[in-house]
Amino acid sequence: MVKIGFIGAGNMARAIINGWLATGKVAAADILIHSAHRQSYGPYAEEKGLVPVESNKEVVEQAEIVFLAVKPLVLGSVLAEIKQDVQTKKSVLVSMVSGVSLAEIQEVLGNGKVELLRIMPNVNVEINEGITALAGNPTLTDEHYHFCEDLLNTLGKTTPLAEKDFSTFVALGGSSPAFVYFFIDSLARAGVKYGLTKKQATEIAAQAVMGSAKKILVASKTPWELVDAVSSPGGTTVAGLLAMEEAGFMTSIVKAVDATIAKDQKK
Ligand SMILES: NC(=O)C1=CN([C@@H]2O[C@H](COP(=O)(O)OP(=O)(O)OC[C@H]3O[C@@H](n4cnc5c(N)ncnc54)[C@H](OP(=O)(O)O)[C@@H]3O)[C@@H](O)[C@H]2O)C=CC1
Numbered sequence: 001m002v003k004i005g006f007i008g009a010g011n012m013a014r015a016i017i018n019g020w021l022a023t024g025k026v027a028a029a030d031i032l033i034h035s036a037h038r039q040s041y042g043p044y045a046e047e048k049g050l051v052p053v054e055s056n057k058e059v060v061e062q063a064e065i066v067f068l069a070v071k072p073l074v075l076g077s078v079l080a081e082i083k084q085d086v087q088t089k090k091s092v093l094v095s096m097v098s099g100v101s102l103a104e105i106q107e108v109l110g111n112g113k114v115e116l117l118r119i120m121p122n123v124n125v126e127i128n129e130g131i132t133a134l135a136g137n138p139t140l141t142d143e144h145y146h147f148c149e150d151l152l153n154t155l156g157k158t159t160p161l162a163e164k165d166f167s168t169f170v171a172l173g174g175s176s177p178a179f180v181y182f183f184i185d186s187l188a189r190a191g192v193k194y195g196l197t198k199k200q201a202t203e204i205a206a207q208a209v210m211g212s213a214k215k216i217l218v219a220s221k222t223p224w225e226l227v228d229a230v231s232s233p234g235g236t237t238v239a240g241l242l243a244m245e246e247a248g249f250m251t252s253i254v255k256a257v258d259a260t261i262a263k264d265q266k267k
């Protein structure tokens, strides 16, 4: 089987790996992993049956496809460390690092052509309900693109995306789970205000959000038409909606997206 390497063993690397292991798409023994601290990647590798290796270079030496799952500030030094081996091994590099373009990665790697795939997943890949954007560089073969796409499709949905739209995707797909968790927590907290337990209120809010998201994905109606369908004339829902808008609900969402895009473009 193709060996898949991970440089970085944090939240996103683990979400992807756990998603694959849950479906059996990738065998644990085919995943190599290294990160900054042995006490971080070691126990995780042992718990899941992955192959821990001693350095980033060793990940590249042993894996055909290498996922870069480090923070943007660390990426430059990691690329400098592995660039020689990447050229020798003709590795496929898959970067999930936000705010760093394929051209910027290629620049650090130097003149030799490297197969690069830029992705932007979200944490819900861990439960195979993620959405991941993909953009390959011209050197990436169709075969490798589709191999990676197939791997990522088991984690939810994927969508090819022009690189110019990655910052927008970060807001709508990558960071948005946090926005939705925040919304659910706020709804649940309001339930606590009126006497529900936090656990009960969170379950109610989360189920309502999940059902609403599924409804939007299958319905022939637009979200606005669905809002109208819930809003009985003179009823409770329209009273709640108008109060939300008075507090600037839509503006707050758009501002969150603006701020996320601005931050991504500053990395
Ligand atoms: N979290 C999310 O929801 C999403 C994150 N991303 C992107 O994924 C990337 C990783 O994010 P996330 O997992 O949240 O971050 P974390 O902080 O959870 O993980 C970062 C990982 O990088 C490792 N690391 C640091 N320095 C090195 C090094 N020199 N060599 C090897 N590994 C190193 C850390 O090691 P150690 O554990 O040993 O300290 C850690 O495992 C980021 O670029 C982010 O933009 C993309 C989409 C969604």
Ligand SMILES: O=C(O)[C@@H]1CCC=N1
Pocket: 098, 170, 174, 175
């Ligand atoms: O917060 C971040 O920078 C990363 C990118 C998308 C989700 N988390």
